[in-house]
Amino acid sequence: MESVASAITRLAALAEAPHISRLARAFADAGHELALVGGPVRDAFLGRELHDLDFTTDAHPDRIVDIVAPIAQTHWDIGRAFGTIGAVIDGHTVEITTYRTDAYDGETRKPEVEFGTSLEGDLVRRDFTVNSMALRLPEQKLVDPSGGVEDLVARRLATPAAADVSFGDDPLRMLRAARFTSQLGFVVTDDVQEAMRALAPRLEIISAERISDELSKLLRTDAPRAGIELLVETGLAEHVLPEIPALRLQVDEHHHHKDVYQHSLTVLDQAIDLERERHPDAAPDLTLRLAALMHDIGKPATKRTEAGGVVTFHHHDVVGAKLAAKRLRSLRFDKETVTSVSRLIELHLRFFGYTEGAWTDSAVRRYVRDAGDQLERLHILTRADVTTRNRRKADRLAHAYDDLEDRIAELSAQEEIAAVRPDLDGEQIMALLGISPGREVGEAYRFLLELRLDEGPLGEEEATRRLREWHAERTAG
The missing domain is CATH 3.30.460.10 (Beta Polymerase, domain 2)
Structure with a gap:
């Protein structure tokens, strides 16, 4: 100041x-x-x-x-x-x-x-x-x-007119209050917070585009956690991202010391730290931050209590990906953002199988192929998702992911893994097998892609031989 x-x-x-x-x-x-x-x-x-x-x-x-x-x-x-x-x-x-x-x-x-x-x-x-x-x-x-000036010195956020009048006139100001809380590091006054609680339903008159714009500005701040907490505490989040307050009562079986809501906020914090560490000159990554905040929103819908009182959230990654896509579309986010956030949420658990046993080169190739152009964001999200207080466990997971990234880099250098394609393209497949465009071409392409992922580059001659064998067996069958 x-x-x-x-x-x-x-x-x-x-x-x-x-x-x-x-x-x-x-x-x-x-x-x-x-x-x-x-x-x-x-x-x-x-x-x-x-x-x-x-x-x-x-x-x-x-x-x-x-x-x-x-x-x-x-x-x-x-x-x-x-x-x-x-x-x-x-x-x-x-x-x-x-x-x-x-x-x-x-x-x-x-x-x-x-x-x-x-x-x-x-x-x-x-x-x-x-x-x-x-x-x-x-x-x-x-x-x-x-x-x-006095409010600046006190680092507080107040309204010139009565807060209920100000927010009643323009409810979007309530979302701005959350954004400024994060952007400026200020605390809202008691009357501002009370008015936000009372007038939260007024957000219904605000267009989805305006809401998503303010939410995006909030998430792009240096420390969005405070603003998100204010949205949840005042009930505004119920009208913006209801999936986030729904996480508060869900205890995560992997993180017994905190609920899924607090875990998600910590993942967001850690993702931002890693984002800055790995890409210090880049603009704030809205896609990554949305994925970090929403990565576990599938848990409430998948919560089950098994025999012995064990709580599980099977397939919350897949369910969460669908919920995130639906919510972001309703907020009028662009198609690329919706697709990318959904894909990251769907894949965010994939790595944890890596620590259970050494992945083959084929498994590493599939991880890269499935991540596609979201691989770097997936690296950050997966690392940020480790919030355990057990230092030994955290170090083990970090070292395991270091190892996975090293293997990806090695394979990439060897065979340009980021652009994995079969050794033969569609035109070559049709010419070799004498078939026209259709489902059979796609099936042949997928066969060759699986070979490529399992065994690495085969070369055109070997790929041709294996394709002919595959086609002959199918025809004979």
Whole structure:
């Protein structure tokens, strides 16, 4: 947390940047107000990188265009009806929005847009006090009508208006509260948490696309666990990812010291740590994080109590993969993400058979083939799934997976395992056997693929001989 003085210094340096000072002068010369608002002001106090600069003004959209057109390389309507104009000034993109005092009808989260007349009135309608601060330009005066600085110092998340009114107007703000909890490391105030509990059903008026967008932003934060816990504690998760709170009462037979819910959060934490360790410069991997969070959601549906009181979750990997695909489709995630997350969940237990006996080269090839382009994510998910407190057991599993990755690398170097294909393609199969496209070609292809996985590269001559033998036996049969 930066001091107020150092934050003001950072903001002053930003305000004096040529393109911003030029913009501020243009509005002042035209007799209009201009202020830097929202995230950049907040982040100046938090010592975070300043980007995505948003400005607000008393000028209406048409007047904004009149002011920026002479100094901008280009400008465009982002949403003129909502009061927002975009422009590029000296190579920098800015967005300028007219002061607003919106009114909500209580049925949807879309407000009746009403332009306001004061900066203070615009600020108090915003989602959280820490986002309701502004820097007037060009005079560089901080405006904070709701005590945002005090909340920043206390690292708390509060709303400018009463929380139940704010969330009743726009229920999506409740999901933002969870995201900011993780993104900023803040704690919501008691009244915010109570309003989230009371108004959780209001999420039903939010589109699936909006929900998935906020959920994705939450999972891409450095530490999403706190936000997910808030969603579960307040009941919001029941309307977003109901499979996650359903895990709380399910005791995992492999991890007697914690329930499946806590285990899943730990797997998510560990997957993120491994993701950063193995790919330090990569963007947050949403697919991996979804798979880590949801990898055990098949357990409630497969829980059985066997003789002697032993609890089992047979086939929870397969069931969980189907549940994850259904949930992610309902949230309008793209097809690639749905398919990849589902596949990772389906495969997340495959490795644990490796520790029960040495896998043949054939088994290793199948592991790679089945993982396909998800192999690296599967490596991370499988390692993250070890949450036992038994150090000896954890070390044994880690060493076993080290060994598996070493074998994959060796086989890959020998025969390019990642692109395992039969020694003959479909055209060659049809030519050799004198058959037309159809089911028999597919069966022949699978026969050759199994040979390839079991025995490695055969070469075209040997593959031809084995294929002819296979076909002759089938024909004779």
